[in-house]
Amino acid sequence: MLLVTGGLGYIGSHFVIVALQSGYDVVVIDNLSNSHAHTQQHIETIAQSHFQFIEGDIRNKSLLERIFKQYQIDTVIHFAGLKAVAESVVSPMRYYDNNVYGSLVLLEAMQEHCIQKIVFSSSATVYGEPQYLPYDEKHPTIPINPYGHTKLHVENVLQDVCQADKDFAAVTLRYFNPIGAHPSGLIGENPKDIPNNLMPYIVKVAQGNLPYLQVFGDDYDTRDGTGERDYIYVMDLVQGHLAALSYLNKKGFHIFNLGTGTGTTVLELVAAFEAANSVTINQRVMPRREGDLSKFWANPSLAKTELNWQAVTPLHVSCLLNS
Numbered sequence: 001m002l003l004v005t006g007g008l009g010y011i012g013s014h015f016v017i018v019a020l021q022s023g024y025d026v027v028v029i030d031n032l033s034n035s036h037a038h039t040q041q042h043i044e045t046i047a048q049s050h051f052q053f054i055e056g057d058i059r060n061k062s063l064l065e066r067i068f069k070q071y072q073i074d075t076v077i078h079f080a081g082l083k084a085v086a087e088s089v090v091s092p093m094r095y096y097d098n099n100v101y102g103s104l105v106l107l108e109a110m111q112e113h114c115i116q117k118i119v120f121s122s123s124a125t126v127y128g129e130p131q132y133l134p135y136d137e138k139h140p141t142i143p144i145n146p147y148g149h150t151k152l153h154v155e156n157v158l159q160d161v162c163q164a165d166k167d168f169a170a171v172t173l174r175y176f177n178p179i180g181a182h183p184s185g186l187i188g189e190n191p192k193d194i195p196n197n198l199m200p201y202i203v204k205v206a207q208g209n210l211p212y213l214q215v216f217g218d219d220y221d222t223r224d225g226t227g228e229r230d231y232i233y234v235m236d237l238v239q240g241h242l243a244a245l246s247y248l249n250k251k252g253f254h255i256f257n258l259g260t261g262t263g264t265t266v267l268e269l270v271a272a273f274e275a276a277n278s279v280t281i282n283q284r285v286m287p288r289r290e291g292d293l294s295k296f297w298a299n300p301s302l303a304k305t306e307l308n309w310q311a312v313t314p315l316h317v318s319c320l321l322n323s
């Protein structure tokens, strides 16, 4: 049985669907700080299957202990975390508390209940300024913001735990830029505040909820001057987690990039979205956003050879509002 932390959030909810469809029993813990309780029903409707949802915080150790006593959990898929880079610069302690301390409490409770398998949601942000591209897993890790530091701290903790306990298995997945939603249109990326990320912002503009897209900088060293990223369809991303689950039979600490291997600029993504959905996105070029890197994308070949996983969905399909 799987414990999915943050399982009602954007990526977690898409993962729970494929996990249920693959026959896993699932328990979700989520404190709803960035998600909605009604997402449970949507997931269950899509997957035609039920799961247990516990509203609570991973920093609540006695709650975790109750969950581990009540359910036969053997593996944790750890999505719960805060993820807004700019917010992490303003409130670093919130990020260390939630992301690092939360993961420590989770790992401690796991160890006390002899649960020795975990998949952890990390981020390409751990690499920092590219020394070469595409980033492979051996690229130096020098994050440039507190959010990235918290992810790297947890990676280091997992590595040390695996070193100390030879029966422990941890797979760290470094996501590039997840986009899109389940084809049903029932769930998607639905942040509680104004989106920070490009794709959900474009969607709000398309829906008329925001007046125009701010294009942060058009003077980068890229094809059209706008920032370049590796956008990966969320359904491909969660398939990577199923592959990682199987890989947990190998003990020890393992890291994989989950990306497509292709860079797309802001203007290219907007054009793909407009074409896919027959809409026009109002846009204005603004100054660069502080802390943004010019361009980065993944070398995903390790995930292909080791996990037998690769992203397969073309960009115009990941851009569809719903199909």
Ligand code: NAD
Binding pocket: 005, 006, 007, 008, 009, 010, 011, 012, 029, 030, 031, 032, 033, 034, 035, 056, 057, 058, 059, 078, 079, 080, 081, 082, 083, 098, 102, 121, 122, 123, 124, 175, 176, 177, 178, 197
């Ligand atoms: P999200 O905010 O949609 O989902 C995170 C979920 O965790 C939310 O439902 C939130 O309510 C919950 N949560 C947060 N702190 C919690 C706590 N202390 N206890 C219990 N629940 C808690 O974010 P997401 O995009 O689904 O991201 C999932 C994970 O992937 C995060 O760890 C994030 O850092 C990582 N990640 C995301 C991206 C991205 O662009 N979306 C990229 C790289 C890595």
Ligand code: UFG
Binding pocket: 083, 084, 085, 123, 124, 125, 126, 175, 176, 177, 178, 196, 197, 198, 199, 201, 213, 214, 215, 216, 217, 226, 227, 228, 229, 266, 289, 292
């Ligand atoms: N951008 C805009 N306008 C917006 C939002 C973004 O022009 O309103 C641009 C950015 O300047 C950047 C690109 O779109 O060039 C992508 O920006 P996002 O905010 O969508 O994504 P980032 O690459 O900045 O960061 C995201 C997550 C991080 C994660 C990283 C790598 O927010 O948590 O991807 O996985 F670490």
